C-alpha cells in the first residue's frame with residue numbers, strides 16, 4: 737500500500753491496482769482487482785482501520801475482470817453500490833463484451849505471456865464478473881469521499897472512465913494510461929498493450945484530452961503510481977506508442 741497523496745491510497749493486487757479515497761471513516765473504492773483478489777481488497781480496507789461497510793461506493797474505470805472481479809464479491813456481501821458511466825454500466829452488466837480474446841492475448845511476447853497466464857488463471861481470469869445491478873453515475877459532481885470527478889476516457893473500452901481528483905491534482909487513469917503491464921516489455925508511461933485495446937484512435941484521443949488536465953500524480957490500473965506532470969507522461973506514452981507501432985510495421 738502507498739499513500740500517494742493525503743487520504744489517497746494505491747494498492748497492488750495480482751498485476752493490477754485499485755485506489756482507495758478516504759474521508760474520515762468513509763471510503764471510495766476505485767476498481768478492485770481480479771475475483772481472487774477479493775481477500776486482498778478487503779484487507780486493504782481493513783489496513784486503513786475501516787470496514788467494508790465503510791465503503792460508500794465502488795467506481796469502475798471499466799468493466800474488465802481484472803478491475804471488477806473482486807468488486808462483485810464486495811457488492812454481493814456488503815451491498816456496496818457499484819457505479820460507472822452509462823455506456824460502461826451495460827458492459828458491467830455484460831449486455832456486451834469488449835475484451836481481448838485468448839487469440840488476441842497470444843500476440844504478447846511469449847516469455848511474458850506464460851507466467852502471466854499462470855498467475856491470472858489462479859485468480860479467476862475466466863470467471864464471469866458481471867454485476868447485473870451496476871448503476872450509471874448520476875449527472876453532476878459525485879458526492880463521495882475524495883471528491884472524484886468522472887471523465888470519459890474511451891479507447892481501451894468504449895465507455896472507459898478516468899477519475900480526476902482535483903484536490904491532490906491526481907488522475908486515476910485505469911487502463912487509459914498505464915506505467916507498466918505484465919505483458920508489456922516497456923516500463924514507464926504507455927498505452928496498455930495494443931491487443932487489449934478496443935479502439936486505438938480513441939485511446940490516442942483520450943491521451944490528448946488528459947494532456948490539458950491540471951494533474952501531476954498519475955494513478956494507473958497497471959504499473960507504479962507516477963509523480964510527473966500529465967503532459968510529460970502523455971509525451972512519453974506517445975513516443976512509446978510510435979515505437980511499438982514501428983515494431984508492428986504500422987509506420
Ligand SMILES: [Zn+2]
Nearest residue numbers: 800802911957
Ligand atoms: Zn486492466
